[in-house]
Amino acid sequence: MNEEKNKQDLNQKIITKLINVIIFLILIIIVLVVIICFQYSGSKKTIPLKPNMSALVQDTLTDNFWKAPDTSLIAGEKNAEQILYGKQLIANTSFYYGPKGTLQHSSNGMNCQNCHLEAGTKPFGNNYSAVAATYPKFRERSGTIESIQKRINDCFQRSLNGSSIDTTGKEMRAIVAYINWLGKGLAKGTKPAGAGLKDLEFLDRAASPDSGAKVYGLKCKTCHGANGEGQLGDGTNQFKYPPLWGHNSYNLGAGLYRLSRFAAYVKNNMPEGATHQKPQLSNEEAWDVAAYVNTQIHPAKDISKDWPEIKQKPIDHPFGPYSDDFTEKQHKYGPFKPILSARKTNE
Numbered sequence: 001m002n003e004e005k006n007k008q009d010l011n012q013k014i015i016t017k018l019i020n021v022i023i024f025l026i027l028i029i030i031v032l033v034v035i036i037c038f039q040y041s042g043s044k045k046t047i048p049l050k051p052n053m054s055a056l057v058q059d060t061l062t063d064n065f066w067k068a069p070d071t072s073l074i075a076g077e078k079n080a081e082q083i084l085y086g087k088q089l090i091a092n093t094s095f096y097y098g099p100k101g102t103l104q105h106s107s108n109g110m111n112c113q114n115c116h117l118e119a120g121t122k123p124f125g126n127n128y129s130a131v132a133a134t135y136p137k138f139r140e141r142s143g144t145i146e147s148i149q150k151r152i153n154d155c156f157q158r159s160l161n162g163s164s165i166d167t168t169g170k171e172m173r174a175i176v177a178y179i180n181w182l183g184k185g186l187a188k189g190t191k192p193a194g195a196g197l198k199d200l201e202f203l204d205r206a207a208s209p210d211s212g213a214k215v216y217g218l219k220c221k222t223c224h225g226a227n228g229e230g231q232l233g234d235g236t237n238q239f240k241y242p243p244l245w246g247h248n249s250y251n252l253g254a255g256l257y258r259l260s261r262f263a264a265y266v267k268n269n270m271p272e273g274a275t276h277q278k279p280q281l282s283n284e285e286a287w288d289v290a291a292y293v294n295t296q297i298h299p300a301k302d303i304s305k306d307w308p309e310i311k312q313k314p315i316d317h318p319f320g321p322y323s324d325d326f327t328e329k330q331h332k333y334g335p336f337k338p339i340l341s342a343r344k345t346n347e
C-alpha cells in the first residue's frame with residue numbers, strides 16, 4: 001500500500017514540476033515577444049538601419065538628430081591616416097589649395113568647413129551625413145548621375161571659385177574616405193534628421209536687400225567686414241572670418257548664391273554660435289540678409305550648361321530662362337509662394 005502511495009506521490013510531483021517548467025517557458029516566450037516588439041517599434045521611430053550597425057547608429061542620435069560618430073574612433077580604422085587627412089583637407093582647405101596653398105593655388109582661400117561647419121558634422125550646419133548613403137545620384141543641375149567626387153569638385157569650382165582636383169588623387173580619395181566614414185551605418189538612400197540644411201519657410205513678400213543691409217550692419221559686419229571681405233587670422237594666410245562677397249567669395253554658380261540656401265544656412269548657424277535649437281535671426285532677417293549679400297558682387301561663372309531641363313530649375317534660381325512667366329527678379333528675391341503654386345497647378 002505504502003509503496004503504491006509513494007509512487008502516486010512521485011507521479012504527482014513530476015506532473016507539478018512539469019507544469020511549473022511549462023509555465024516558466026511560456027513566461028519567457030511572452031517576455032521575449034514583448035522585448036522584440038518594443039525594439040521593433042523603437043527602430044521605426046528613428047531611421048532605417050543596417051541590422052549589424054544598429055547599435056552604432058543608435059549611439060549617434062541625440063534628440064533624434066544625427067550626431068557624427070566620435071572622431072576619436074577614427075584611430076581604430078584600417079585607413080585611419082587617410083580619413084584624418086580628409087578631415088584636415090576639409091577643415092584647412094586653404095592651407096593646401098588657397099592662394100598660397102602648399103599643393104596648388106587653385107581656390108579663393110576659403111575652407112570647406114566655412115560652410116560645412118565643424119568639418120561637416122554640425123546638425124543643419126550643412127553637414128555631410130547623407131552623402132555616403134545618397135550618392136551617386138541624379139542631379140538636376142548637371143542633368144547627370146553624379147558621384148561624390150563630382151559633387152566635391154562642384155564645390156571646388158563654385159563655392160571655392162576654383163578648379164577641380166584630380167578625382168583619383170590622394171587628396172580626393174582622402175576627402176571621400178572621411179565623408180564615407182561620417183555617413184557609415186546609414187542605410188542606402190536614407191537621410192537622417194538634421195542632414196544638410198534645414199529649409200526655411202518662404203515669406204509672403206519679396207526678400208528686401210534694404211532691410212538686409214540693416215541686419216548686416218548690426219549682426220554680421222563686425223566679423224565679415226564692412227565690404228563683406230572677411231578677415232584673415234593674425235599672421236596667417238587663412239581667413240578667421242570668411243568673405244561673403246567680392247573676389248574671394250563664392251561665385252554666382254554656388255549654392256549659397258540662391259537665397260533659399262543662404263537663408264537656410266544663416267538662420268541656423270549665424271551669427272557664429274547660432275544653432276537650429278537656438279537660432280539668433282528671425283526668418284525675415286535671414287531672408288533679407290540673404291538678399292542683401294547676394295545683391296553684392298560675386299565672381300562670375302559660366303553656368304550656361306546648368307539645369308539642362310529648364311522645368312527643373314529651382315524656383316529661387318536667379319538666372320533665366322524659365323519655364324514660367326515670372327521675372328528673374330522674382331525668381332531671385334521672391335515672393336516665392338506664387339511661383340511654387342503656379343508650378344504645382346502646371347504639373
Ligand code: HEC
Nearest residue numbers: 110111112115130131151152155159196197250255256261
Ligand atoms: C561657400 C560655401 C561652401 C563651401 C566653401 C563649400 N561648400 Fe559644399 N556645399 C555648399 C552648399 C550651399 C551645398 C548644397 C547644400 C544644399 O543645397 O542642401 C553644398 C553641398 C556639398 C555636398 C553635397 C551634400 C549633399 O548632402 O548632397 C558636398 C559633398 C560638398 N558640398 C562638399 C564640399 C567640399 C569637399 C568642399 C571643400 C572643397 C565644399 N563643399 C565647400 C556650400 C559650400
Ligand code: HEC
Nearest residue numbers: 113114115219220223240241242243244266270271272289
Ligand atoms: C562672431 C563672428 C561672426 C558673426 C557676427 C557672423 N559670422 Fe558668419 N561666419 C563666421 C565664421 C567664423 C564663419 C566660418 C565658420 C567656420 O569656419 O567654422 C562664418 C561663415 C559664414 C558663412 C559661410 C561662409 C562664407 O563666407 O560664405 C556665411 C554665409 C555667413 N557666415 C553669413 C553671416 C551672416 C549673414 C551674418 C549676420 C547675420 C554672420 N555671418 C555673422 C563668423 C561670424
